[in-house]
Amino acid sequence: MIFDDSDKQKKKITGIKKPSELDAAEIEFDRTYDKNIRPKTFDEYIGQKTVKDTLKITISAAKKRNVQLDHILLYGPPGLGKTTLATIIAGECGVDIKITSAPALERPRDIIGILMSLKEGEILFIDEIHRLNKIAEEILYPAMEDFTIDLTTGKNQTVKTMRVPVQKFTLIGATTKAGALSGPLRDRFGIIHRLEFYSNEELSEVVKRSASILNISIDENGAIEIAKRSRSTPRIANRLVRRAADWALVKGNGTVDEKTAKEALNSLNIDEYGLDFTDRELLKIIIQNYNGGPVGIETLGVALGEDIRTIEDVIEPYLLQSGFLKRTQRGRMAAPLAYKHLGYKYVQNNGQMGLFE
Numbered sequence: 001m002i003f004d005d006s007d008k009q010k011k012k013i014t015g016i017k018k019p020s021e022l023d024a025a026e027i028e029f030d031r032t033y034d035k036n037i038r039p040k041t042f043d044e045y046i047g048q049k050t051v052k053d054t055l056k057i058t059i060s061a062a063k064k065r066n067v068q069l070d071h072i073l074l075y076g077p078p079g080l081g082k083t084t085l086a087t088i089i090a091g092e093c094g095v096d097i098k099i100t101s102a103p104a105l106e107r108p109r110d111i112i113g114i115l116m117s118l119k120e121g122e123i124l125f126i127d128e129i130h131r132l133n134k135i136a137e138e139i140l141y142p143a144m145e146d147f148t149i150d151l152t153t154g155k156n157q158t159v160k161t162m163r164v165p166v167q168k169f170t171l172i173g174a175t176t177k178a179g180a181l182s183g184p185l186r187d188r189f190g191i192i193h194r195l196e197f198y199s200n201e202e203l204s205e206v207v208k209r210s211a212s213i214l215n216i217s218i219d220e221n222g223a224i225e226i227a228k229r230s231r232s233t234p235r236i237a238n239r240l241v242r243r244a245a246d247w248a249l250v251k252g253n254g255t256v257d258e259k260t261a262k263e264a265l266n267s268l269n270i271d272e273y274g275l276d277f278t279d280r281e282l283l284k285i286i287i288q289n290y291n292g293g294p295v296g297i298e299t300l301g302v303a304l305g306e307d308i309r310t311i312e313d314v315i316e317p318y319l320l321q322s323g324f325l326k327r328t329q330r331g332r333m334a335a336p337l338a339y340k341h342l343g344y345k346y347v348q349n350n351g352q353m354g355l356f357e
């Protein structure tokens, strides 16, 4: 599916595959993400200061030289604003953006169709770009390099290749796994930026901004409480502020304060570190069943009943960065903070750390 993210009606051009429940949920969320709260300019976009500052310079320089903006790769955990940044870049360049994702580009004609539909200067955003198949990648290479595509016609002995031009465009690729991109594809991006997790201060600004747009009454401590429990991720913060507002309306006095935020998020099983039931289960399994680890991702996937990709892309990044989990050559290990948070004793035994009782 391609979304023309300008204020025009969204156009459905090709069908989208549902590779897993997770992808379907993520794509659906992006699609319905309240247009009103999505920042539309760099000034409205909170956080990611270095990325923003560098992009502003790059965009100004391209405008001054009157050349097409280089292709951009944005990577980092889900929910940090890669799609939002891409739409802001398009806005700053004064061009339209077409949004799609790699799983929707399964057949050669999907990617060829999009490339041929682009108008001069437009931005093509491909989410989950690490999942592009080899054929789609190879179609993309000449398009990225010199705005041409190689079309083949006929079969067997009569096969012919025609090189046809496409309009100048900028590709913005987004991925949660820069390492999974093939070398040749990565090398064709002139600009590569990694998005970082947000600080609690930045997230509380995001929460207050969204609350004010959505007419949600919230105080400073309410915003901080939501920020602390949002796994350093604005997409989660924007979801939780809505849930806390529901709670405030039904059970409180209509304002999201610290007490309401705590009650609302506790009721959703989200603890004071932002960990949910699955996060805690994962850590408990490592501690209880595997003596703190190391344990391989496949084993963990089976024990937890979760898809390995969901563990790697969605669950783990925050657990790793917040110090609950460690990744070693031999597998995942629970860190001392996980023992402490979940109420286990962390002791040393024969040079090994873990749960020994």
Ligand code: ADE
Pocket: 037, 038, 039, 044, 045, 046, 047, 080, 081, 084, 206, 209, 234, 235, 238
């Ligand atoms: N909503 C989601 N991400 C945001 C950001 N970075 N700044 C402001 N509002 C947001």
